[in-house]
Amino acid sequence: MQEFEKLQEIQLPDIDLYMDQVLTILESQMDSYKLHDDEKVMTKTMINNYVKSKLIGKPVKKKYGKEQLMQLIMIYHMKNVINFADLEVFFQRAIKENQEGMELLYEDFVQIHDNMLDHFISKEKQLSELEGSDKIKELLKIIITADLNKRVAERVLKEMKGEE
Secondary structure: OOOOOOHHHOOOOOOOEEHHHHHHHHHHHOHHHOOOOOOOOOOHHHHHHHHHOOOOOOOEOOEEOHHHHHHHHHHHHHOOOOOHHHHHHHHHHHHHHOOOOHHHHHHHHHHHHHHHHHHHHHHHHHHHHOOHHHHHHHHHHHHHHHHHHHHHHHHHHHHHHHHO
16 A cells, blocks of 8 residues: 655745646645546646636746645645535635735645644554454544544534635
8 A cells, every 4th residue: 555645745846837747746746645546636627627716826827836836735635525615715714814825824734734644644554454343443433533524624614604
């Protein structure tokens, strides 16, 4: 089983990138998170939709900056948990609350992600050593925890929407 890579290991370029370069970086950097080899981390259509909905900023002269790349990495990790509208609420609120901007938000995201990842890697190893009903029970705990965490996140985001 391939181990997840820590986000702090990702080197974000300081130069602006064309769409194909962004996709190449995302594919190479997020490879350890893909469930299937043929899975795409992100597509041109997805990124274009994020731009159209103002979830990320428009490219300048068809080039995407470091902040947009940071947002795309966060979106990749969040899109399976919260819906598109909630992603918009999250980013609007996070940017509004955070005077330091996207870089500090991304630093917080990476730190929290990587700290939690250590716990989940050890959990995954423990689970792989179990068999039978013990494995099923632990898997149920993970699934129920994920469901309840998602519901709490949705409630908090709904509350944030109501405050605006």
